[in-house]
Amino acid sequence: MSNARNLSAALRRARVPRPRIHLRPALPYTPLTTAVRSFSVSSTVWADKQIKYTSDAYPNVKRDPNFGELTAKDVAYFKELLGSESAVIDGVTADATDDIEPFNSDWMRKYRGHTKLVLKPGSTEEVSKVLKYCNEKKLAVVPQGGNTGLVGGSVPVFDEIVINTSRMNKIRSFDTASGVLVADAGVILEVADQYLAKRDHLFPLDLGAKGSCHIGGNVSTNAGGLRLLRYGSLHGTVLGLEAVLPDGTIVNSLSTLRKNNTGYDLKQLFIGSEGTIGLVTAVSIICPPRPKAVNVAYFGLESFEQVQQAYLQAKGQLSEILSAFELMDGRSQGLVKESTGNKYPLEGEYPFYCLIETSGSNAEHDMAKLETFLENVMGEGIVADGVLAQDETQFQALWRWREGITEALSHLGGTYKYDVSIPLSDLYLLVEDCKARLTEMGFVGDDESFPVRAVVGYGHMGDSNLHLNVSVRQYNKEVEKAIEPWVYEWIQKRQGSISAEHGLGIAKRDFIGYSQNDTMVKLMKQLKGLYDPNGIMNPYKCI
């Protein structure tokens, strides 16, 4: 139902006679515009405090001496090749520090590179020529989409050239009958979804950063998001890809077929490989019909056991219409309250909250199922209290309590983010153990003298995916050492994944061994060596 998240909400709002501007406090009906929901790249540039260079934060990462150094000649070549002035941000022959800064750093203010050049090619051919040149000159590159990543994968570490996909932003085709969308890598996720909304379809991926992130980046990082439970991972929904290898070869497998068992399924190599093998330039993806009826309920629960029971009940009774089952702990909701100033949806406070979304084709059928489920969980005392969105505004407002957590945390300072997959029964134990450990070590406290503000957990319960977030007042090496590698060992013991959906980037590349064995890592390195022998594609990251 995200068509309502766009401008139409504002348009409809405008039909209600406007009160005087100067008397306008927070209105209950102010629609949540995309600007509120998304992390815009430009907002990451804060003037007050400089972000630490990644190269200083990771002193063991050294610049690969095999890589070439950018010269004015290289820049001239790129300017000639890409033509238009807006396609090259040149910090080599001129001072462009301010213009380049947003491409050098990430929105969490955690990673910062030293690049002097940003290229924005406008077509696959241009990407091919750029990469071919870089490969010949051994110039390292970082593919970058909306730069909303969480592990520092989309920003340079040293002087790697940023290849930004924002100018490749055309939707190439959409077939209503099959639901297959073919679009350039630089199309913003929300734009793609709005395009599909007009055609009664839905992008099978939805995440908090949808207003900024590019679908090429989503595919390269195999983003999971809020509705994976219902529509599956990108490994299944992406039907084909167009990508460019470092030597300039254009890999065209933009198939729109659901079935194609002809040899190796090579497109899978580009999904989730974080731009280390090639640069994705276009995506062909199958999109489901847009659900006609969407409902959201928000629960308060007394224990994690009850959360698990509620999930089991939801799976059983809502099965085919269940489209999201999200877990938020009490502390995370407290932080959202603090940062937004909104009133809790429920009267009392609970240690756990869940958000359930159903999507179906018939409002009455869905409501009947949902009501049976609600009566059941309330009747059996699994859920302590809850609310059901009665209209679109409440629907958006309830989702805000889940989607707003990341933003609330970023308002409060730094965050150590761990995106892990653990068997369901142990899911929340990690947060409790981590909190106990950090408290014992004397890091956690309410005033400024303690580095850690809060340890919170939330995530995609339906996918056994937990986000463990340690909110800190400043990034602090001692805190980091207390968490890592302890957290990875904890996960390894339970055969979990140290990165369920965020990827490895620079943040977790050294920890791959906790979730992949030596043989797997060796095979990955062989593939990397085969397609990127000079190692210019997104170096120092992933593997």
Added chain:
Amino acid sequence: MASKLRILVPVKRVIDYAIKPRINKAQTGVETAGVKHSLNPFDELSIEEAVRLRENHKNKKSPMEVENILALSAGGPKAPDVLRTAMAMGADRAFHIDVPESADGGPEPLTIAKMLRGVVEKENINLVLLGKQAIDGDQGQTGQMLAGLLGWPQATQASKVEIKDEAGTVEVTHEVDGGVETLRAKLPLVITTDLRLNEPRYASLPNIMKAKKKPLEKKTLADFGVEDTRRLKTLKVTEPPARKGGGKVEDVDGLIGKLKELGAL
């Protein structure tokens, strides 16, 4: 004067305000089939206010007890949905006045006002809280007409409602050009609500369950001696002319070129 409040809250089921309405093919009104409907947002405020008046008395912040909150809606077979929402928020009972579903927003304000007068008289109501308008027809007349028919005082577009004493003195604040105006009147009274009045609550699950057991009576216009006569005829509904989108330029040179082309430079 009675020492307890008996409140009537008329509500309407309209296209959800967050959905962009589209005109139907016959150009007689907006397309309603398959479109999400909800409680009219202004009516949500009236219910919330009625429930708060009750809670305020319990918390000793208001001198008058609320005896009963009656929600009422005139509409088609789905109107009970919004009545259940109203009861989940705190209304005690509901009347569903059965009128056929229509693309033009249902009976005219005067018809509704006459029907409400009948309800007020039969149910011995002493306070009517209405949304200032329904967002489908945007007529904004029903409250005023009802007050006129009843010969009651009215306070429109309320941003604050306060019961001052047990005798039923009510102070209503509303916004006017350049400031606020405070009105005082004695019950019985008609109040219409504006956006700033309050922040409506969510319908909680236990209350949604309870609302199912609250009485919902089906009635007709004829029960209140009213006929659905129309004075207005909708000839045609059309969309406003589409706004022409702006163009995008690649860079500064492109912008200057464009400006020169248009003769601005």
